[in-house]
Amino acid sequence: MATKEIEGALESPLTIKMKLAWRSFKENWKIFSESKIGVLGLWIVIIFAIAGFIVYPILAATVWKPTLSGMVSYDPVTGYDFTQMLNPAPPSLHHLLGTDPLGRDVLAQLLYSTPREFALGILAALITVFIGTIIGTVSAYYGGAVDTFFMRLADLVLLFPFIPFLIVLSGMIQIDLFRLALIIGLISGFGGITIVLRSQAMIVKVKPFIESAKVSGASNPYLIVNHIIPNVMPLSFLYMMFNVTGAIFSEAVLSFFGLLNIKMSWGLMIYTADTAGYIVGSNIGHYWWLWLPPGAAITLLCGAFYFIGRGLDEVVNPRLRRR
Amino acid sequence: MDEAKSAVAQETVLKVEHLKKFFPLRKSPFSRAKSFLHAVDDLNFEIKRGEVLGLVGESGCGKTTTGKTLLRLYEPTDGKITFLGKDVTHLKSAQDRKWFHSKSQMIFQDPFESLNPRKTIFDIVSEPMNIQNEGSLKQREERVMEILKRVGISPPDAFLWRYPHELSGGQRQRVAIARALVMNPQFVVADEPTSMLDVSIRTQVMTLMMDLIADMHMTFIYITHDLAVARYMTDHIAVMYLGRMVEYGETEDVIQNPLHPYTKALISAVPIPDPEFKRKSLQIKGGIGKAIDPPKICRFYERCPFATERCGKEEPPLYDVGNGHKVACFLYEKDGK
Numbered sequence: 117m118a119t120k121e122i123e124g125a126l127e128s129p130l131t132i133k134m135k136l137a138w139r140s141f142k143e144n145w146k147i148f149s150e151s152k153i154g155v156l157g158l159w160i161v162i163i164f165a166i167a168g169f170i171v172y173p174i175l176a177a178t179v180w181k182p183t184l185s186g187m188v189s190y191d192p193v194t195g196y197d198f199t200q201m202l203n204p205a206p207p208s209l210h211h212l213l214g215t216d217p218l219g220r221d222v223l224a225q226l227l228y229s230t231p232r233e234f235a236l237g238i239l240a241a242l243i244t245v246f247i248g249t250i251i252g253t254v255s256a257y258y259g260g261a262v263d264t265f266f267m268r269l270a271d272l273v274l275l276f277p278f279i280p281f282l283i284v285l286s287g288m289i290q291i292d293l294f295r296l297a298l299i300i301g302l303i304s305g306f307g308g309i310t311i312v313l314r315s316q317a318m319i320v321k322v323k324p325f326i327e328s329a330k331v332s333g334a335s336n337p338y339l340i341v342n343h344i345i346p347n348v349m350p351l352s353f354l355y356m357m358f359n360v361t362g363a364i365f366s367e368a369v370l371s372f373f374g375l376l377n378i379k380m381s382w383g384l385m386i387y388t389a390d391t392a393g394y395i396v397g398s399n400i401g402h403y404w405w406l407w408l409p410p411g412a413a414i415t416l417l418c419g420a421f422y423f424i425g426r427g428l429d430e431v432v433n434p435r436l437r438r439r
Numbered sequence: 440m441d442e443a444k445s446a447v448a449q450e451t452v453l454k455v456e457h458l459k460k461f462f463p464l465r466k467s468p469f470s471r472a473k474s475f476l477h478a479v480d481d482l483n484f485e486i487k488r489g490e491v492l493g494l495v496g497e498s499g500c501g502k503t504t505t506g507k508t509l510l511r512l513y514e515p516t517d518g519k520i521t522f523l524g525k526d527v528t529h530l531k532s533a534q535d536r537k538w539f540h541s542k543s544q545m546i547f548q549d550p551f552e553s554l555n556p557r558k559t560i561f562d563i564v565s566e567p568m569n570i571q572n573e574g575s576l577k578q579r580e581e582r583v584m585e586i587l588k589r590v591g592i593s594p595p596d597a598f599l600w601r602y603p604h605e606l607s608g609g610q611r612q613r614v615a616i617a618r619a620l621v622m623n624p625q626f627v628v629a630d631e632p633t634s635m636l637d638v639s640i641r642t643q644v645m646t647l648m649m650d651l652i653a654d655m656h657m658t659f660i661y662i663t664h665d666l667a668v669a670r671y672m673t674d675h676i677a678v679m680y681l682g683r684m685v686e687y688g689e690t691e692d693v694i695q696n697p698l699h700p701y702t703k704a705l706i707s708a709v710p711i712p713d714p715e716f717k718r719k720s721l722q723i724k725g726g727i728g729k730a731i732d733p734p735k736i737c738r739f740y741e742r743c744p745f746a747t748e749r750c751g752k753e754e755p756p757l758y759d760v761g762n763g764h765k766v767a768c769f770l771y772e773k774d775g776k
Contacts (some may be wrong), residue, residue: 132600136559324553328618331510332567333540346557 147431154427160420164413168230180224192224193380204394207405214405216385217392226409229381233364233417236297240363243301244309245356251306252313253344256321257336266310273307279369286375293378296370300363309355313348320347350432357425361418368414382410450488452658453509453626458482458518460501460508464731477730478504480682482518483757486675488625491652491659493673493690495666495705497727501682502662506628509660510545522626541571544619546629550611550636554603560587560614561599567622582621590617591647609640613647620651628660633668645672666709670694678702681730681738684757688764698766700743737768745770 148154180192203219205211213222255263282299285291291299320326326343334342370376371383374391378384389395389406400407460479463472478501486492494502508515511530520528522539530536544567547553554563562569564587565579574582580599587595590613603611612632619627629648633641649672652659661672669676669690676693678686678701686699697703704723723742730738737743737750749769757765758772 136600323555324547324549325555327507327512328545328547328553328615329566329570330512331540331543331545332570332622333537334570338570343555347555 144431148427151427151430153423154430157420157423157425157427160416161424164230164417164420165234167227168234172224172227172230175224175227180221192221193228194220204389204403204406213409216388216406217394218388222385222405222409225380225385226382226413229385229410230413232293232378232381233367236293236367237360237363237417237421239294239297240300240304241356241359243298244305244359245352247302247305248309248313248355249345249348249352252310253317253340253348255310256314256317257340257344263314266306267314270307270310273303276303276307278303278366282366282370283373283375286370290377291370291375293367293376293381296367296376297363300366304359304362309352309359312355313352316348316351317344320344350428354425354428354432357421357428360421361425364414364418364421382414385410451485452488452490452523454485454519454521455509456483456519456521458505458508458520459516460504460513461516474732477682477733479508480730480733482684484675484677484684484687486658486660488658489652489656490675491661491673493669493676494660494662494679495664495669495676496679497664497705499727499729500679501730502664502679503630504682505679506545506630506660506662510543510628511539512545537571541567541573541622542624543626544622544624544628546612546615546619546627546632548631548635550608550615551603553615554611556603559600559602560592560606563603563614564618564621566618571622573622583617586617586621587614589651590614590620591643592617608636609644612636612640612644616644616648616651620655620657623655624657626658626660628662630662631664634663634665641668648672666694666706678705681728681733683738683767685739685768686764686766687757688766689762692762692764696764698760698764698771699739699768700745700770701739702766 203215204217205215207214211221211223213226216222216225251266255266281303282291282296285299289295321344326339329339329343367376367381368383368386371378371381372387372390374384374387376384386395386407389403393399394403394406458479459477459481461475461477464474464476465472480501482505484492494505496502504513507513509520511527515528518528519526522543525535525538527535527539530539558566561580561583564583568574568579568582573579583599584595587593587598592598592610592613598606598610598614603614606614612635616632632648633644636644645668648659651657661669663669663672673690676686676688676690677684678693678699680701686693686697686702693702694706697706700721700723704721707721721744723744725742728738728741735754736752737746737755740746740750743750747769753769755767755769757767759765760771
């Protein structure tokens, strides 16, 4: 056979791999876009992302630029608006979502926190999935004592009182956003996700293609990296979406208790309103702009990531598809 | 074809002596095994270069376990495997493992499960080269194209970057064969490679394998429960029953003149497409048992219509009745040597 003829027909494997990846992305997108709930979630996330990453920097540089009014400069996220007579003030043209008891602009706080919530949720979820995938596949593959150890550990983590633990921890160390993401990622990485990914890896482990690679002399790490992980990857990705929700939610709970050392977050906004006594009794209806925007933002963003997860679920599990 | 075969030196490629594989049966993972499943019990045979040995028997008789133990997917409990003059029973050093795994391969039964659904055909076929670090990417591509063409996937470049789910069953099995042969192995175990295929494609795939065996002078173990397939494909047949070899000989010899009662029953169960055909059919009782701690008697004792008292007390050895035809039955003690 003429070698030249073959060489002419070959494209570089990298470009072909890229094309294949693009093609499978398009196929999966088609399935995903058929799930209404997933697309809804994606839109909510996109809107939040635009608001946090594009709209806020623009507004901060123009409208909310710390200005000198009289003697004092005003920062809408931290500072006190002296031009406002009474704080908290209801929504007005000057402050679209009103101000909080400390005279800070609610909309500015809301937008300022958005990128941080994204960063926290995604970092925590990445750590969780990274640990969960490795532990899950390794314990499924090797079995025996390794498996028993990690599965019992997962049982412990599942029963672990997570929020009380963080409350105690916050008394001992300063928890900022990065540390919180690390802690949430580490703890949930050893929990339920390992059990799910392990069970998936157990299914893949006994497939003949694993034996076929063994016959060719494949080592255990080769099998885990090249055969088992690619086959559990879609499920890891799905669980990543659910973990973003969990991380954002935990952050909101902790800031609501005032246990985090952070400048601003949605949970902290509700905390401020609560400690100043504006969510008590009939005040709750009267000062709605203090708790409704951050509350709705938490609910919407958590829900959106969950919806995306549900949409991905249909891509990953063909049984859920209605076709 | 016979001439081509005799031209090759009649070198013994694989020699198996007293091969045993027992699986421990434990009640809990911490207790010691009290009983063992004798999946393969005292197997002896040798295969010369270019020869095809058929392992025949009903399901659960240890055919697949034998194949997998020979390829070292299972650690043998006892016995000795010699491959090209080298003892490969316990591949201790990494060098030996690399050498053995680059020279032996397996073709699996189910082409739908034996190809990773997330890999392209190129990745699948080039995997043995990838694992063994053989050749540059360019060389691998050329070799993959060549072998795909050889197994009848053409044009190969149209299939190189497809996924297994885009191929038909026959094409998949061809890809699996290509993967097994990409490194030019000396010894291949084929575990019922045609049983999952449509009857229409079966013969094509079998003919392809016959051609490849003759071309590449491979030593082949063909595992099957189908005697017609075994007759078509193999030079020698080993009939297994509950982990033991009950009859061994040249294929035509065994099929025309079966000696062991179990082989007789197997052959009489093959349907003949002739309504006028009258054959002495041999009825055997019961079903296949389990080889869990079997007593040292003939394993076929309970089902055998010719069983004598002696069969229930002793284990029959393999008697050679001439022409390399061996049978493990006391009925042939006088003929045997």
